[in-house]
Amino acid sequence: MQNLDSCYALLGLRRGASQEEARSAFHRRVEQLYTDGAGPDTAARLQALAEAYSRLEVASMGPDAAVSPSPAPRWLWRLSGHLSSALACGGVRLLSDGTVELRLEEDEALTGGVAMLSFDADIVCRRCTGTPGAGCERCAGSGRERERVSFWISIPARVANGTVLHPSIAPLELARPIDFVVRISAPA
Numbered sequence: 001m002q003n004l005d006s007c008y009a010l011l012g013l014r015r016g017a018s019q020e021e022a023r024s025a026f027h028r029r030v031e032q033l034y035t036d037g038a039g040p041d042t043a044a045r046l047q048a049l050a051e052a053y054s055r056l057e058v059a060s061m062g063p064d065a066a067v068s069p070s071p072a073p074r075w076l077w078r079l080s081g082h083l084s085s086a087l088a089c090g091g092v093r094l095l096s097d098g099t100v101e102l103r104l105e106e107d108e109a110l111t112g113g114v115a116m117l118s119f120d121a122d123i124v125c126r127r128c129t130g131t132p133g134a135g136c137e138r139c140a141g142s143g144r145e146r147e148r149v150s151f152w153i154s155i156p157a158r159v160a161n162g163t164v165l166h167p168s169i170a171p172l173e174l175a176r177p178i179d180f181v182v183r184i185s186a187p188a
């Protein structure tokens with residue numbers, strides 16, 4: 001169990017930093033992990049970051065929340081993995097406007113959590129950085145290339161139906177931004 005001081009330290013924050021600062025620090029650190037490239041300890045480091053972030057988030061809700069049992073970071077495995085498997089199990093749905101619907105159970109919406117999705121997406125060509133007419137061999141002048149990308153989506157606790165979330169990291173510039181919209185399903 002991490003105490004609050006170590007949570008701040010892990011995220012490189014001074015004690016008492018705002019929730020907004022914690023949020024952007026969390027995103028920066030996760031992004032850095034991806035920039036560094038995946039290693040054997042990447043999953044553990046991601047987990048530690050998410051734990052620290054979620055502890056600070058709970059602490060920011062006030063003393064009542066702080067004394068309640070610390071929530072373990074909730075990994076929404078149902079909504080994680082390759083997009084095709086998340087689609088197959090109904091955890092996500094592609095809408096006609098290109099938005100991805102995250103279908104949360106009521107308890108998942110209450111606790112929030114972290115989902116990781118990967119899929120093959122168009123990214124901006126890394127050689128010509130998408131400059132039109134550059135005569136780039138890598139992308140045949142299209143300015144785009146296709147690559148498997150992975151990112152985390154941080155779902156805040158008590159998220160409201162219809163909330164639009166953005167991927168917490170984009171390891172490479174996506175050719176087109178992807179929005180995720182929360183859809184909370186009523187209990188059966």
Ligand SMILES: [Zn+2]
Nearest residue numbers: 125128136139
């Ligand atoms: Zn190119």
